[in-house]
Amino acid sequence: xxxxxxxxxxxxxxxxxxxxxxxxxxxxxxxxxxxxxxxxxxxxxxxxxxxxxxxxxxxxxxxxxxxxxxxxxxxxxxxxxxxxxxxxxxxxxxxxxxxxxxxxxxxxxxxxxxxxxxxxxxxxxxxxxxxxxxxxxxxxxxxxxxxxxxxxxxxxxxxxxxxxxxxxxxxxxxxxxxxxxxxxxxxxxxxxxxxxxxxxxxxxxxxxxxxxxxxxxxxxxxxxxxxxxxxxxxxxxxxxxxxxxxxxxxxxxxxxxxxxxxxxxxxxxxxxxxxxxxxxxxxxxxxxxxxxxxxxxxxxxxxxxxxxxxxxxxxxxxxxxxxxxxxxxxxxxxxxxxxxxxxxxxxxxxxxxxxxxxxxxxxxxxxxxxxxxxxxxxxxxxxxxxxxxxxxxxxxxxxxxxxxxxxxxxxxxxxxxxxxxxxxxxxxxxxxx
Numbered sequence: 001x002x003x004x005x006x007x008x009x010x011x012x013x014x015x016x017x018x019x020x021x022x023x024x025x026x027x028x029x030x031x032x033x034x035x036x037x038x039x040x041x042x043x044x045x046x047x048x049x050x051x052x053x054x055x056x057x058x059x060x061x062x063x064x065x066x067x068x069x070x071x072x073x074x075x076x077x078x079x080x081x082x083x084x085x086x087x088x089x090x091x092x093x094x095x096x097x098x099x100x101x102x103x104x105x106x107x108x109x110x111x112x113x114x115x116x117x118x119x120x121x122x123x124x125x126x127x128x129x130x131x132x133x134x135x136x137x138x139x140x141x142x143x144x145x146x147x148x149x150x151x152x153x154x155x156x157x158x159x160x161x162x163x164x165x166x167x168x169x170x171x172x173x174x175x176x177x178x179x180x181x182x183x184x185x186x187x188x189x190x191x192x193x194x195x196x197x198x199x200x201x202x203x204x205x206x207x208x209x210x211x212x213x214x215x216x217x218x219x220x221x222x223x224x225x226x227x228x229x230x231x232x233x234x235x236x237x238x239x240x241x242x243x244x245x246x247x248x249x250x251x252x253x254x255x256x257x258x259x260x261x262x263x264x265x266x267x268x269x270x271x272x273x274x275x276x277x278x279x280x281x282x283x284x285x286x287x288x289x290x291x292x293x294x295x296x297x298x299x300x301x302x303x304x305x306x307x308x309x310x311x312x313x314x315x316x317x318x319x320x321x322x323x324x325x326x327x328x329x330x331x332x333x334x335x336x337x338x339x340x341x342x343x344x345x346x347x348x349x350x351x352x353x354x355x356x357x358x359x360x361x362x363x364x365x366x367x368x369x370x371x372x373x374x375x376x377x378x379x380x381x382x383x384x385x386x387x388x389x390x391x392x393x394x395x396x397x398x399x400x401x402x403x404x405x406x407x408x409x410x411x412x413x414x415x416x417x418x419x420x421x422x423x424x425x426x427x428x429x430x431x432x433x
Contacts, residue, residue: 002044002086003072005099006033010091010323014117015177015206031399032347034391036090036324037064038332047072047099054391060336060405061391072103091323092116092296109229115293119322121176122149122210124292128285128320129212132277133313140166140213146315147212156200159211160190167308168213173200176207186214186257217303218312220252221275222263222327223282229295244286248334249275250327251411252301253346253418262346262418263330264411266337278302281316289322299325333405336387343407344414345389348425350402365392365402372421384408384417 007013008029009021021029030052037046038060045065048054053066085105089096092110100107118124126149136143140162148159156173163171173185185199192200203209224247249271251264272279282300289298301319306312330345337343350365365388373386390403406414406421 001084002040002088003067003103003105004036004040004044004046005087005089005096006036006046006048007090007093007096008032010093011120011177013093013095014091014113014120015175016094027394027397027400030394031390031401032403034061034064034066034394035326035329035389035403037061037066038329038389039088039324040064045072051395053395055394055396056392058388058390060333060387060389069099069103076104089323091120091321111294111296116322117177118292119289119294119298119320121207122174123176123208124289125317125320126210128281128288128317130281130316131313132316133307133311135307135309135311138166138307138309138311139313140168146318147210149208149210151204151208153197153201153204156204156209156211160187163211163213164190166213168215170214172212172214173203174210174212175203176209212318215305216256217254217305220254220301220303221271221278222250222252222325222330223275223279223300223302224248224250224325224328224331225282225286225298225300227286227290227295227298244283244290246279246283247328248331249279250330252303252327253344253415260326260347262344263327264342264344264414265330265334266342266407267411275302277314278316285317285320289320294322296322297324297328298322299327333389336405337407341407341409342411342414343405344411344418345403345405346418346421347401347403348421350398350400350425365399368425369404372424375420375424376417379420381408381413381417384413386421 009025030049033048033052034046034054040046042063045067048066048068050068050070053068086109087096087100087105087107092113094113097107097110126145126147129146131139131143131146133139133143139146141148150156150159160171170188175183185196187196200209226245226247228243228245251267251271253262253264255261285300286298299321300317302314302316303318304312304314333343333345369386369388376384385407387405387407388402389405391399393399406417408414
């Protein structure tokens with residue numbers, strides 16, 4: 001049996017920034033945690049908090065067992081012998097090891113935590129931040145690096161000047177451990193106020209800060225790999241003999257500030273041809289992670305962009321995540337697509353005002369989905385379908401974010417439909433910004 005643990009605040013746990021999660025963040029985690037069930041086979045389970053058990057499951061999650069730690073421990077006491085149980089977290093942290101101990105479950109399939117932290121760091125990804133672009137002079141740091149890891153304020157100042165001189169007046173600074181678009185600094189120009197200087201100084205004290213030009217990608221892709229461990233004769237796990245498997249490519253859909261909004265799936269050979277250089281380069285990244293001692297899921301982001309001279313380029317590896325990713329969950333939904341169909345798996349906010357339209361929250365959201373389907377049909381999108389892929393409520397509390405799989409024969413058509421649905425939800429829910 002595999003017990004999946006959706007510790008979606010992985011980066012915070014790994015960096016030990018804070019052991020306390022505010023209620024709003026915890027609610028967001030609880031809304032999305034059941035989605036890890038998309039990876040689950042029959043007989044496996046997803047661990048959830050006692051007050052965060054999902055209700056009204058969609059068809060794609062109805063085979064999943066959601067269990068609390070209390071239930072797991074109770075079951076252990078009620079049977080004479082416990083079968084083998086494997087812990088499968090979103091990402092490995094010390095808290096996950098503590099949870100395994102609480103559940104009386106041995107952990108023999110985990111990479112060393114210092115290795116997990118190393119592979120997730122900007123220091124690691126910086127060594128692979130290569131760019132394919134014919135005009136090297138149009139980039140502030142040349143083709144070998146899209147950004148620059150800075151360990152002093154002087155290095156930050158020099159990097160900022162290089163970016164602005166190369167006509168990238170807007171730039172972003174990221175901490176050693178990424179946070180899905182949170183905890184970063186977005187600045188225009190060379191002048192910094194006291195707060196911005198303080199933020200940079202703090203990140204430098206924590207091991208360095210990564211500076212890079214802020215650009216709007218033309219297209220983004222999430223590359224999904226897994227480094228398989230091979231056990232030795234004495235049962236120990238060996239990373240050095242592991243094999244690397246490419247799981248698939250998903251087109252990333254991000255909002256204007258780079259936060260994850262969805263993934264395109266089922267794009268087939270055409271997509272893998274478009275991203276062939278990034279996929280091949282990603283294998284090199286995986287080999288380096290493997291050599292460092294990491295094994296398990298690994299996601300790499302890549303994007304196409306237009307440089308300051310107007311030429312197209314590809315940033316081969318702008319982010320490395322030694323954990324599961326939303327794109328990896330999206331890949332699991334490929335089996336839900338009709339033949340020759342593509343899918344867009346997206347997250348949409350649901351304002352509390354909308355949830356109060358009906359006494360029964362299930363009716364409210366189901367009516368919303370039906371209304372969205374009617375909007376698409378009225379626009380002539382008769383071959384586009386919407387499928388709910390997340391619970392309607394968590395322990396009776398209405399979800400604030402729902403996920404949908406929009407499927408159809410034309411990928412570009414799905415992007416248009418996604419925009420239509422976003423606008424529809426905003427109109428239906430005045431509380432959404």
